Amino acid sequence: MAQAPITLSNFSYTPQNLVVGKVMPVSKGAGTPQVKLSKESARLFELSKDKTLKVKKAAASTPQSQWLEVVLEAAGKQYSFRIVKDEFIKNKVIAHRGAWKNTGAPENSIGALQHAIRLGCTGSEFDVHMSVDSVLFVNHDHDIKGLHIEKTPAAELAKVKLPNGESLPTLEAYLNAGLNQNKTRLILEIKPSAISKERGQALAQKVVEMVQRQQAQGWVDYISFDYAILKKVLELEPSAHVSYLNGEKTPTQLAQDQMYGFDYHQSVVQKNPDWIAEAHRLHLTVNVWTVNDPNIMDWLLERNADFITTNEPELLLQKVNSPKAK
Structure with a gap:
C-alpha cells in the first residue's frame, strides 16, 4: 500500500x-x-x-x-x-491484554477485548508481532504453542486455536472487532523484534499501514519498549498518540521527541513520583503498568495518573467510580 x-x-x-x-x-x-x-x-x-x-x-x-x-x-x-x-469513556482504566483474568477469556483474544468494552474500560491493551511472511498477529509472547511467530508462516499461525476456540487473531481481525464501537480505545503495543532492529522497523511500518488501511487512526494509541519503533510510527502518522514503555527517559526527553506520554512500570513511577507532575506540565499523559495491588492503585489515583494498566479492571473501575473518587 x-x-x-x-x-x-x-x-x-x-x-x-x-x-x-x-x-x-x-x-x-x-x-x-x-x-x-x-x-x-x-x-x-x-x-x-x-x-x-x-x-x-x-x-x-x-x-x-x-x-x-x-x-x-x-x-x-x-x-x-x-x-x-468521540464517545470514548473518560476513566483511567486500561485492561491489560483485554479483560481476561476474571472473565475466563484468553489474554489478547478478541473475547478479552469485548469483555473490556462491556466493562467500560477507557482502553484495552494488546500486543502485535509479525510472521515470517509479514502478516500481523496479536499475542503477548514471541512464541505460541511452540511456534516462534517471527519465524513461522501465517498459514501455520492461522491454525493455532486459543483456549476459547478463537483462532490466533490477526491485527486486521482485532481492529475490525474494535471498530464496532466508540467507547474503548485500542492500545496497540508493537513488540520489539527478537530478530533485528531492522525487522522492528518493518513491523512498525506494517502496523501503521494496517491501521491506516482499516481507517482506525481515531481508535488506536501506540506503545512500545523500542523507542525507534515509536519514532517510526510518528514518521508515518505524525498525529499518532505514542507512549514509551521502557522507563529510562524523562518527561522532558519525551516531550522533545513529540511523544504523547509515558507508560512506565509502577516501580519506575514510584521511584520518580515527580515525573507525574512534570509530565502534566509538559502536556504529556501518564500511564502506569501493570498495577494489580489496590494500595498502588490508590497511590496513583491520589497523584492523578491519567491511566492505570491492570489485570484487575473490575477492581480499578470500582475505585474510579466510587463516590470518594469523584
Whole structure:
C-alpha cells in the first residue's frame, strides 16, 4: 500500500466541538497539496481555506453514526479517512491484554477485548508481532504453542486455536472487532523484534499501514519498549498518540521527541513520583503498568495518573467510580 501524502491532525469530533483538525502533510517539511472534499463528503463536512476540517451540524446529529467517512481529493487522487464520534469513556482504566483474568477469556483474544468494552474500560491493551511472511498477529509472547511467530508462516499461525476456540487473531481481525464501537480505545503495543532492529522497523511500518488501511487512526494509541519503533510510527502518522514503555527517559526527553506520554512500570513511577507532575506540565499523559495491588492503585489515583494498566479492571473501575473518587 502506498503511503498517502496527506493525513489529519486529529480523527475525531464531538457534538460540542465539530472541528476535527487540519489536513497536513505526512512528510516532515513537505507542503500540503491543494485539497478538496469529494462530492459526497461535501454533504457531511466543511473544509476551510486553512485546511481545517469540520463536521456539519446535520451530519453530527445523526444518532446511529459512530463514525463518518471523509474522502479528500489531492493531486488527482482520493484518500479516505474515518472520523469517529468521540464517545470514548473518560476513566483511567486500561485492561491489560483485554479483560481476561476474571472473565475466563484468553489474554489478547478478541473475547478479552469485548469483555473490556462491556466493562467500560477507557482502553484495552494488546500486543502485535509479525510472521515470517509479514502478516500481523496479536499475542503477548514471541512464541505460541511452540511456534516462534517471527519465524513461522501465517498459514501455520492461522491454525493455532486459543483456549476459547478463537483462532490466533490477526491485527486486521482485532481492529475490525474494535471498530464496532466508540467507547474503548485500542492500545496497540508493537513488540520489539527478537530478530533485528531492522525487522522492528518493518513491523512498525506494517502496523501503521494496517491501521491506516482499516481507517482506525481515531481508535488506536501506540506503545512500545523500542523507542525507534515509536519514532517510526510518528514518521508515518505524525498525529499518532505514542507512549514509551521502557522507563529510562524523562518527561522532558519525551516531550522533545513529540511523544504523547509515558507508560512506565509502577516501580519506575514510584521511584520518580515527580515525573507525574512534570509530565502534566509538559502536556504529556501518564500511564502506569501493570498495577494489580489496590494500595498502588490508590497511590496513583491520589497523584492523578491519567491511566492505570491492570489485570484487575473490575477492581480499578470500582475505585474510579466510587463516590470518594469523584
